[in-house]
Amino acid sequence: MSQGLGFLLALLSFLCSGTVGAQNTGPTWVPSSTQPEVLHIAPWEETSAATSWGGGGAVSKPFSNFTGTVDDRGICQCSVSLPDTTFPVDRVERLEYTAHVLSEKFKTELSKVKEYAQLITTYEKRLFNLTVRVEIMEKDSISYTELDFELIKIEVKEMTKLITRLKESFVGSKQIVVQLEMEIRNMTLLIEKLETLDKNNVLVIRREILALKERLKECEAQNEQASLVPPAPAPGTCNHGGVVNISRPSVVQLNWRGFSYKYGSWGRDYSPEHPNKTLYWVAPLETNGRTLSSYRLYNTLDNLLLYTHFQESSINAGQGSGATVYKNNMYVNWHYTGNIVRINLTPHSVAVTRQLPNAAYNNRFSYANVAWQDIDFAVDEQGLWVTYATEASTGNIVISLLNDTSLEVLNTWVTKMYRPSVSGTFMVCGVLYATRTLNTRMEEIFYYYDTNTGKEGNLAIPMPKMQEVVQSINYHPYDQKLYVYNDGYLVNYDLFFQKEPK
Ligand SMILES: *[C@@H]1O[C@H](CO)[C@@H](O)[C@H](O)[C@H]1NC(C)=O
Ligand SMILES: *[C@@H]1O[C@H](CO)[C@@H](O)[C@H](O)[C@H]1NC(C)=O
Ligand SMILES: *[C@@H]1O[C@H](CO)[C@@H](O)[C@H](O)[C@H]1NC(C)=O
Ligand SMILES: *[C@@H]1O[C@H](CO)[C@@H](O)[C@H](O)[C@H]1NC(C)=O
Ligand SMILES: *[C@@H]1O[C@H](CO)[C@@H](O)[C@H](O)[C@H]1NC(C)=O
Ligand SMILES: *[C@@H]1O[C@H](CO)[C@@H](O)[C@H](O)[C@H]1NC(C)=O
Numbered sequence: 001m002s003q004g005l006g007f008l009l010a011l012l013s014f015l016c017s018g019t020v021g022a023q024n025t026g027p028t029w030v031p032s033s034t035q036p037e038v039l040h041i042a043p044w045e046e047t048s049a050a051t052s053w054g055g056g057g058a059v060s061k062p063f064s065n066f067t068g069t070v071d072d073r074g075i076c077q078c079s080v081s082l083p084d085t086t087f088p089v090d091r092v093e094r095l096e097y098t099a100h101v102l103s104e105k106f107k108t109e110l111s112k113v114k115e116y117a118q119l120i121t122t123y124e125k126r127l128f129n130l131t132v133r134v135e136i137m138e139k140d141s142i143s144y145t146e147l148d149f150e151l152i153k154i155e156v157k158e159m160t161k162l163i164t165r166l167k168e169s170f171v172g173s174k175q176i177v178v179q180l181e182m183e184i185r186n187m188t189l190l191i192e193k194l195e196t197l198d199k200n201n202v203l204v205i206r207r208e209i210l211a212l213k214e215r216l217k218e219c220e221a222q223n224e225q226a227s228l229v230p231p232a233p234a235p236g237t238c239n240h241g242g243v244v245n246i247s248r249p250s251v252v253q254l255n256w257r258g259f260s261y262k263y264g265s266w267g268r269d270y271s272p273e274h275p276n277k278t279l280y281w282v283a284p285l286e287t288n289g290r291t292l293s294s295y296r297l298y299n300t301l302d303n304l305l306l307y308t309h310f311q312e313s314s315i316n317a318g319q320g321s322g323a324t325v326y327k328n329n330m331y332v333n334w335h336y337t338g339n340i341v342r343i344n345l346t347p348h349s350v351a352v353t354r355q356l357p358n359a360a361y362n363n364r365f366s367y368a369n370v371a372w373q374d375i376d377f378a379v380d381e382q383g384l385w386v387t388y389a390t391e392a393s394t395g396n397i398v399i400s401l402l403n404d405t406s407l408e409v410l411n412t413w414v415t416k417m418y419r420p421s422v423s424g425t426f427m428v429c430g431v432l433y434a435t436r437t438l439n440t441r442m443e444e445i446f447y448y449y450d451t452n453t454g455k456e457g458n459l460a461i462p463m464p465k466m467q468e469v470v471q472s473i474n475y476h477p478y479d480q481k482l483y484v485y486n487d488g489y490l491v492n493y494d495l496f497f498q499k500e501p502k
Pocket of ligand 4: 245246247248
């Protein structure tokens with residue numbers, strides 16, 4: 001680069017001084033054909049560039065003889081005789097023009113060089129930066145990730161692209177560019193090598209470690225929970241002080257009739273003689289949210305989950321989502337009436353129909369958000385219950401314990417809770433728990449009535465939900481879970497109890 005440019009500079013300075021000299025300095029050049037003397041211009045002939053602007057052989061020809069005299073005032077006078085008789089003004093002009101063009105060209109080349117020099121400096125910095133980073137990666141095999149690799153790879157690729165462009169357009173010495181290019185290629189190779197190394201070992205190990213850590217965390221969280229939550233009382237017993245908390249919901253599945261069947265109920269049959277029996281029932285209402293006309297039974301949870309090996313039966317017809325199953329019998333409110341019905345499940349047959357005394361029905365005092373559920377059955381450790389409201393109770397919740405065979409009312413309690421103000425209820429160990437809606441994502445177990453003592457009061461147990469409306473809640477004494485029908489989804493909750501009995 002410096003060689004070529006230096007030469008160019010020398011040429012330009014020569015051209016400039018030459019033309020200026022011809023115009024106005026000391027010895028005046030008088031064209032003459034007499035007494036020519038040779039004026040030999042050494043660099044002229046060596047300059048290959050001269051041919052490009054000289055316009056042919058005339059220029060490279062030596063000037064003619066000249067003679068010099070000193071006049072009486074002591075001024076030196078020279079006369080130069082040129083081979084041509086006339087002064088080649090046009091050639092001088094061309095020379096001047098060419099010099100100007102060259103000078104402009106030179107300026108742009110110079111600025112380009114400056115630009116390239118800057119570029120190269122930044123490249124060098126970036127390369128150094130990358131080198132440092134790769135070195136760190138090489139040293140500490142655990143501290144880098146796939147992302148680090150990707151970032152460096154992208155940067156190196158970008159630099160490779162830039163260096164290629166630089167190489168193509170750079171006119172000067174290519175040594176620095178070539179060096180840079182080599183270094184970048186070196187870097188690429190190194191990264192590739194590191195990466196294969198890493199892919200085989202480090203990343204895999206890192207992933208495994210992460211997975212293990214995750215599992216450890218889960219395990220710890222479970223331990224924590226286990227140590228915080230008192231051990232569950234024996235299934236089916238009431239050796240505890242009542243519900244104190246509830247788990248997050250776990251979705252079991254969508255009801256068998258599909259997403260549009262938003263109303264209904266489901267649960268697991270409870271028989272005190274066979275508490276671990278796994279008979280599950282699902283009873284979606286028609287899309288009118290009122291009529292119960294069929295249900296399905298599954299002998300195992302797996303069958304329920306797979307929607308297989310079910311027994312499907314028709315009912316003519318139940319009303320509302322208040323059904324429950326106890327000792328292989330389903331209990332429902334009969335359509336358009338205040339009657340309650342016991343349906344034998346196997347074989348399917350309506351066993352008993354009886355009027356529930358004074359019970360309001362046909363959407364008189366149904367739950368908040370859920371229509372047609374004036375009569376709601378419940379099962380707990382103590383037996384079969386029904387909750388409803390009467391005109392005499394002014395719409396407040398009435399709790400009755402039923403003879404599960406005959407459907408006779410064995411005992412009745414009247415609460416101070418207005419039934420249409422609660423979103424659902426369930427019974428545990430003779431205690432009624434009521435929920436209300438806090439918002440679209442949260443219910444709250446906010447009220448209890450203890451039939452054992454006649455006490456009632458407030459609670460504040462948040463109950464997260466998957467979907468907006470909780471249509472029904474059924475408790476199972478053996479697994480101590482709530483079975484909730486939530487806008488067509490079948491979900492479970494675990495209940496947590498206070499350790500000390502009240
Ligand atoms: C220069 O002039 C001298 C005398 O006038 C002559 O002898 C000589 O040949 C000339 N040289 C050339 C190259 O014309
Ligand atoms: C050089 O690397 C450091 C991190 O090591 C980073 O913070 C910095 O921005 C980098 N500089 C350039 C010009 O990429
Ligand atoms: C390329 O890398 C090798 C080994 O890592 C090194 O010996 C060599 O000098 C590097 N070349 C350049 C141009 O950086
Ligand atoms: C209740 O259970 C939830 C979910 O398991 C938990 O996040 C919360 O801390 C519990 N609350 C109390 C008071 O134990
Ligand atoms: C239920 O428990 C009894 C013993 O109480 C046991 O023999 C039986 O295998 C259990 N059945 C299931 C399905 O777990
Ligand atoms: C329930 O009703 C059946 C049939 O009427 C009767 O045999 C049984 O003794 C009753 N049980 C109770 C606890 O009243």
